[in-house]
Amino acid sequence: MSDQNLDPTIRQALGSSLTRRSLFALGGAAAVTGALAACGSNTGREPAATGGGATGGGGSGVTLNQWYHQYGEAGTQQAVEKYAAAYKDATVKVSWKPGDYDQSTAASLLTDAGPDVFEYGNGPTIDMIKGKQVVDLTDLLGDAKDDFNPSILKRMTYEGKTYAIPQVVDMQLLVYRKSMLDKAGVTPPQTIDELIAAAKKLTQGNVKGLFLGNDGGAGLMGGPMLWSAGLDYLAEDNTFGFDDPRAGQALGKLREMWDAKVLLLGAPKDWFDASALTAGLTAMQFTGLWTFPDIKKGLGDDFGVMAWPALDGSGKASVPVGAYGSCVSAKSKDVEAAKKFVKYLWVDQTQDQLDFATAYGFHIPARTSLIGQATTLKDGQAAEAAKLATDVGHAQSPILWTPKCNTAFGDAMNRIVKEGADPMGEIAKVKAVAEPELKRVLA
């Protein structure tokens, strides 16, 4: 999914803990609310009707419901409630939503019980935009437009209109243990082949060279591999972007790593946790910036960071970046008041943004001018990482890449990496799914 960058702790704890019952409840709820919207009294609009409601501000009698997913870091909820309470022009009620946030929020937008302002991973989906469930927020950006991380802003923009204001940036990158590389006489690799060679040298005994997730990178590395070959999911003209022998070559490299048995597989905690690296199960790991506090605790200064390398001279190094974006529901009773609040919090209140990005978890402010002010990102590996996010950051997947395309791509990656399927044959299968999907969403 396109939101795999986001808030790993909570997705690990809750996102993956979906049960069939809650799936049915969700599907059923969507169907029932359509029929019975008028009968429902628990619309979430009354104070304290939903979990963790906090009413803030005073203002002009307008009440706005703002939804967040449940962040894993302590203090985040109190922080957003504090920002909301400080807003004077409306009463903002913050709802803190545990569980499968993306799905339940998407379903709630079909009803009148949804939020006025809500965050969504990498901005609203193309179907939300096409379905006119969210409103255009372009004019909120004003002069600040160029200050936001460009690849993130582009991801939240469709046909020149921006539908979400980025809140904080998360990123993934390659982290390695300096001492292990020194001992093996390996320098940080600059190309994929150098990376494979390094991983081979670093694989010794119970230590593997590289950790790309328990599926050997099938779920995580598809995008970075395409970018490393200088390609992308979609071409500039929104056509299928990787029906290209270089894509086959790049994706095949993951299989090469798998066959060479240099990849760590079956770690108790997957790539989004630092424990494989800190426990010495692997020498290099592709992981998220959010693990830095844990890595620091476990390894002190014995680690370095780098982008995912280029395939060769004509490719590009990259780091995936993602952000929750603040959106305004078209079903809000007062769209203008909701937009005004979003502008207030996520464009104007730079000190709140800095606080939100750095005081609780380990993130990068969405506005690049704030990065310099962030004490957490001032020096060392964190500063290097923040620079990578700005310089070679690449939004995880394009807005037109629908869940169906994503599933087809994930299937192909699994077959290529785990079963050794022919990459070009698999790419053709993805194309067969993606082209009708693109046609549908662009219609």
Add this chain to the structure above:
Amino acid sequence: MFVGPFVIGLVVFVYVPIVWSIYLSFFNAYNTVTPTEFVGAGNYLDMLRDPAFRSSLLTFVAFAVFIVPTTFVISLGAALLVARTRVMQSFFRSVFFLPTACSYVVAALIWKMSIFSGIRSGLANAVLGWFGIDSVPWLSLADPPWYWLVIVTARLWLQVGFYMILFLAGIQRISPTLYEAAAIDGAEGWKVFRHITFPQLRATSTAVLLLLLVNAFQAFDEFYNILSTFGTYPPYARPPLVYLYYTALGSGQDFGHGSAGAVILTLIIAIVAVVQGRVLRLGDRGE
């Protein structure tokens, strides 16, 4: 009068969504539950033409063929053993039944992260280590398909106790006079089971088989929690509901195709259940 509230609940939360879902399956329903564009059987054809959906259906027919008899035999065996136990019967009954009280999600995470983790400290790999065998990344490999071992053991652990209790209730309802008569005729052991216990359990067996079958096709919880990796699910061992969740009913919100897929799945369950009833002729002469 007394059933009124329940009937209303049933209608509102069960029948209306079912009918609504069938209705949606004939429409182009992206991000809406009140669609306007009728597409006839289009969604059904799309789903049946989708190789990934077909493969998940096939996988789960095969899965049902394996898991239904296996669970049936093991839970019946456990029930017979517990029923014959003279000492501490309620202790054994509770021990076998306890996993039923465990959440599928919790069990799945324990299986995934503790028992079958891919490193040496995982329980299964630690045992292999005693025999000098290399660690196996159980859930990472597609070939050989060790993931089935993880899923099937988790499922059996979770389910056997529940069906055992059903069988146990059935066994305890069999009149002792039948066994006495059999004993007088000199029947014992296997013969008693073959000619008295098993035939007398016909009604229970029918119910258990049907429940097992529906359960196999509706598999979701343990598969999702064991095999999904942060936003993706591998293309193998993917239950139809998991596939629908990823492509249509999750963030995709493609209710037309999703509902069509769900209706197809329901029809398959219904057909297999009817065929199973006919073939096994269970329930025909039940009590």
